[in-house]
Amino acid sequence: xxxxxxxxxxxxxxxxxxxxxxxxxxxxxxxxxxxxxxxxxxxxxxxxxxxxxxxxxxxxxxxxxxxxxx
Numbered sequence: 786x787x788x789x790x791x792x793x794x795x796x797x798x799x800x801x802x803x804x805x806x807x808x809x810x811x812x813x814x815x816x817x818x819x820x821x822x823x824x825x826x827x828x829x830x831x832x833x834x835x836x837x838x839x840x841x842x843x844x845x846x847x848x849x850x851x852x853x854x855x
Contacts, residue, residue: 789820792845795838807839 796803803817810833819826831842838844 786823786849786851787821787825788847788849789845791843791847792820794833795840795844799838801838806834806837810834 796806805819806812807814807853812830812833816830819840820830832846834840834845835842
């Protein structure tokens, strides 16, 4: 499972409002909602975020193993 928790933390640490980031990157509010709920977003979105935030993809997301089902 991909988690965008590092992205959320980065915004808090840099005191960046999500609405401001939407304006800078041109991504939609629906895409931002996907980031908030760990849903799939395209690499194009990750690229736009990395460019705007001057960071690497690993600064925005992390892989978390899903619990094994018995």
